[in-house]
Amino acid sequence: MRKSLLRMTFRQLRVFRSVCNHLSYSRAAEEMALTQPAVSLQIRQLEELIGQPLFDYVGKKLYLTEAAEALQRASADIFGRLESFDMQLSDLQGSLQGQLSLAVESSAKYFIPHLFAAFRRQYPEVNLQLVVTNHSQAIKRLNANRDDLLIMSRVPTDMNLEFLPFLNNPIIAVAPPDHPLCNQSTLSLPDLTPFPLLIREAGSGTRQACEEYCHQKRAHFAQTLEVGSIEGQCEGVIAGLGLALLPRHAVRRELECGALRELPVAELPLLRSWCLVHPRGKYLSPVAQAFFAFVRDQRSLINALAERFAEPSSASQPGS
Template identity: 80%
Template sequence: MRKSLMRMTLRQIQVFRSVCQQHSYSRAAEEMSLTQPAVSLQIRQLEELIGQPLFDYVGKKLYLTDAAEALRKASDDIFGRLESLDMQLTNLKGSLQGQLSLAVESSAKYFIPHLFAAFRRDFPEVSLQLVVVNHQQAIKRLSTNRDDLLIMSQVPTDMALEFLPFLNNPIIAVAPPDHALSKAKKLSLEDLTKWPLLIREQGSGTRKACEDYCNQKRAHFANTLEVGSMEGQRECVLAGLGIAMLPRHAVLRELACGALNELPVTELPLVRSWCVVHPRGKYLSPVAQAFFDFVRGQRSQISQLAEQFADQTRAHQPDN
């Protein structure tokens, strides 16, 4: 190893990571409670130790050089190990502490808080950092190792990943109760194609799963309306703008109170599994490993928890 690299300080790397995240010296200075010249000095010293520039400006935008990308990945490992050390030292005192950084696809965001609450009953001193993403964003976060773990369906086969399926994610067709299709006792996917279909944005896992399945079944929708979230889809269906194919977990309340009807489509529900995922070979922090082990060891209890979640959702609906 070059001796110059041994002279890098954790403070310099912290400043560097802030610049990477903020894509700005001035915003990094604000985040780190430093002056902008102090940030510039730390980066300049780091560049001298590395022997290569870390950032390029093109116009007014800051870009990471190849050397910066390499240093950023190494810094993820360094700070990940330090965080793990902190957790391990805490474990030696007899309790698991730390933060779980968890990214979840939007189809899972209704149930996962309940799953984490069950986990926290065993580990009450663990906190949660939760970010909700679509499928495309989840893949990008996996490739850059942004999170401890991800919850997603349709795990990509072209990446080296460890994944554990733990719960079904049924996708159903829904319509308002006054819709003509709601009066039918039996429908096919082809029957739905005569009506406008509300779909998610490009990059959504639910959209991709539904498109692939409909193509497989040769059910082609000529009239589609794109909406950027499940909440938006749901509201558009309630407003009478069309029908939608949505995860059942996302519309439990509306189904329970009668605001939406699940259409009796013979080819549905389309069932995919939620999986907990991380890059193969990734070193998991004690908190992340504990959560992964919890999911692996409690799959039958997780199914019961999902049923309780559905029952609680129905029970919280006001009587008509």
């Protein structure tokens, strides 16, 4: 090992990680309660120890160099192991303590708080850091080793990953209650295509799955409107902008109150599995190990939680 690397300090690495997270010296300074020159000095000292630049400016935007990306992965491992050590000390004292860093695709964000609440009833001293992202961003976070665990569908086959499928994510077609299709008792997916379809942004796993499924079923929508969130899609449908294919978990309350109707499409729901994912060989903290074991072993509890989200209410049925 280069002797210069042994002179790196935890403070320098904390400042570096903050700059990486914000891609801004000024925001990192604000987070760390430092001046911007102090942040610049810490980064400059790190660059001298490493012997390579860590950041490039292109225009007014900050980018990580290859050396910075490598250091980011190494620092995540260093701080992860320190946090794990802290958790192990707590475990030796008779209680599991610490923080679970969990990233979830946006379609899972409605269910996962209920799942974590059930977990926390067993481990009340565990805290949660939850990041909501789309599919393409989740893959980037996996590559950067930024989280303890991720919850996603469509697990990449070209990455060396451990994954545990644990629950279906049903995708349904929804419309406003006054839509003409709500009067039909049965529909096929192509019956929806004359109407505008509200879709997610590029990079969304739900959008990709729906596009592939519609292509497979020869259902080609002439008009689509791109909306950058599930909530935006939901409000757009309520406003009468078109139809949408959405996770049933995400629109449970709108179905229950009658703001939306689930259309009786023969080819739906489209079922995908949510999976708990981490890189193969990744060292999991005691808290992450406990959460993984909880999801693996508590299937009956998870299914009971999911029943609240699984069935549409009578208000969402045609003719109700």
